[in-house]
Amino acid sequence: AQKITQTQPGMFVQEKEAVTLDCTYDTSDQSYGLFWYKQPSSGEMIFLIYQGSYDEQNATEGRYSLNFQKARKSANLVISASQLGDSAMYFCAMREGVSGNTPLVFGKGTRLSVIA
């Protein structure tokens, strides 16, 4: 079974609008971490935001916030005030366990296109 599911292959958003990218995950561990990465057309992977399974508050980093709903096993990324430079692939990823010695497992990604 897929551990990370991103159901939106592609999304469009108008510049300056907010957009939500969906991510659901599957784990039986109580301790895990959820990550979002951005991959622009240049190909590099850019870390955006992290949410720990025990974190009670939703993570925020500038225009990025993570809508964490533990009971639903969802970790949606919200980008506020979209900019043209936000056009990229976005990957949700999970690391299981507390020790941090397990690698990230990635979803298939969502391609976001920001329209002027």
Place this chain on the structure above:
Amino acid sequence: NAGVTQTPKFRILKIGQSMTLQCTQDMNHNYMYWYRQDPGMGLKLIYYSVGAGITDKGEVPNGYNVSRSTTEDFPLRLELAAPSQTSVYFCASSYGGWPSSYEQYFGPGTRLTVT
């Protein structure tokens, strides 16, 4: 700090050839990883290492080998290249340990084509 560096950036191989993808990090990270990314897909883990001398298989290890003789270097060896290995290869590293929030830092990738 240069972060995670990978060489080469691009390579074309003929079927049956072998090559080594180099990866070096200068952040003193214990944990290093190799992923492949096929067109339009997410990243799949090939091999990873939690420290010098220790390696473990990921999701798609067949056709690859790794070694980790130093903290800094984690080369990926392709033996008998096949067209199915055409992909972009990413090396990553992380501090690891507690907490698990440490992000993985990625190299720029190596685009490999096998024809």
